[in-house]
Amino acid sequence: MKLWDKGGTPDEHMDRFTVGNDRELDQVLVGYDVMASRAHAEMLGKIGILDPGETRAILRELDRIAEEIRAESFPIEAPFEDMHSKIEYELTRRLGEAGKKIHTARSRNDQVLVALQLFLKDELVGFRDRIRTLFDLLMALAEEHRDILLPGYTHLQVAMPSSFGLWFSAYAETFIDDVHLLRAAYRVADQNPLGSAAGYGSSFPVDRAFTTARMGFETQKFNVVAAQMGRGKVERTTAMGLASVAGTLSRMAMDICLFMSQNFGFLSFPDSLTTGSSIMPHKKNPDLFELVRAKCNILQGLPNQLALLTTNLPSGYHRDLQLTKALLLPAIEDLKACLEITTTSLRSVRVNRNILDDPRYDYLFSVDALNALVQEGMPFREAYKEMASLIESGNFRPEKKVKHTHQGSLGNLCLQEIRLKMEAAWPPAIPG
Known part of the structure; x- marks a missing residue:
């Protein structure tokens, strides 16, 4: 039929x-x-x-x-x-x-739009809740391991002291930015297009305010042409939110792959969460996180795919728009899977408590030593040169204690402030 x-x-x-x-x-x-x-x-x-x-x-x-x-x-x-x-x-x-x-006063054009937008509203709320679960776990891990130091890197070179408290809560706070974008996508989807029919309205006296309230939309897309032009745009807006989440997950997965390697050895997982080699019996590979990284990198291309699909389409409906579903729906399932496996795995993470015992990390403390000289009255540039001379001559002896107290630093993680920030980003009690 x-x-x-x-x-x-x-x-x-x-x-x-x-x-x-x-x-x-x-x-x-x-x-x-x-x-x-x-x-x-x-x-x-x-x-x-x-x-x-x-x-x-x-x-x-x-x-x-x-x-x-x-x-x-x-x-x-x-x-x-x-x-x-x-x-x-x-x-x-x-x-x-x-x-x-039943088909009186509507078209497949507004039918598919309204079904898709109802679906996306539910999915976006679901992503908010999944991210909140991962956020809460990351914050708990930050609290638990707040004082365990690990190296911070710039240019992949040993740089300054960091901590697991900083690392876990850094990703937690970054997810708040992603939630802002998901909430914006929700608000774009939360506009009833039903009643726009084929994109130019109907001669029937349809009551669009009634269907808007019945389906739980906050408002309607009033202009019927604008409602039809929402096809493709609501998908792209959603894709931008999903891609932002994927970017955060991919970066964290990359960190984990590095930190699990023998050259770093910062953290580990139970054998059940790693894979082996067909010829190397010692291997414990981070395949899980490599696949999260790969899937999320692909997902970051989704907004561009949808933009290319819809670029230069004039107003009105075009069959090209049918293909948006084939791009968006599998991407939603992939991102759900990545969030869920990441959350499940991090519940079993083990951190190395003695990383900085290795002398290769002694220079992490050179900046703090330099700053101590400045606080004693030495001009910064002179202190910098003196510290560089000590390092060059091999006479630098670090004091492996950190005295960072400002907001967001090692000694002041601001975990409560970050939690409040997440609460305000998209409160669970508020749909959109």
Whole structure:
């Protein structure tokens, strides 16, 4: 069944090419299409297109279809082009003439938009919650290991003292920036496009304020052309938020891969979270984090893929936009998996408490020694030259104690301030 079918028979190759994998992707979205169809049916009843009996019957069958979807017993088979045609077919099969009325005053264009935006709203809240779980774990690890020092690097050269408290909470605070972008994407998605029909509105007196409230949108995309132009834009905006999360995860995964190597030896994981070699029995490879790094690096290209797909499209609907789902939906699943495996693994992380016993890290303390000379009254440039001379002659003897007290430093991690910052970024009690 095709909603645009006028009675002819389309070319089989054309049909296969244009449908692509939409049926599989729509299995993810079909529950949201039912949700939107329910609000639409109530609205059609409100404005007199459906009589009360038809409205009740359609709502009853939509509820049954929703139960079948939850039970994974509502497949979108090959004869159907997409979720919209399957739902309309089922309503017509079950209800007869009343089922044929469900498409009144809407188009597949606003149908797919509203289903996708309802889906993205839920997914973005889910990402916020997954990040919050990882954030809380990182903050707990920062508190637990706050005083254990490790080397800080610039240019991959030994630089200054850092700590596991700094390292764990650095990534925790960086995730707050990602949450800001996810919340912005949520607000873009939180605008009801239903009622824009094919992109130019309808001669039916649809009540868009009613469906906006019924589906829980904060507002509607008022201009019907702007609503249709949201297709592609809401996906790109979401992709920017996902890519930001992926960038943070990828960088942390890279740190972990370095820190696990024998040359660093800063942290380790149980054998169950590493892999071996087919010929080297001593290997404990960080495959898990290498794959997180790789998947997240690919995800960082998602906004560009969507931008290239939608670049230079004029206003109105174009079939190009169908392909946004095939890019975005798998990316969402990949990022979920990366967040979940990272969180699970970090619960078992082991830190090396004696890293700085190695003399290769003695020079970490040269800056603190230089600063001590300045605090005693020596001009900075003279202190710098004196310290450089001590290092060059091999006479530098570090005092391996840190006296950093300013906000955000080794001795003042500001963990509570970071927690409050996350709370304010997107409070759990506020959807968007």
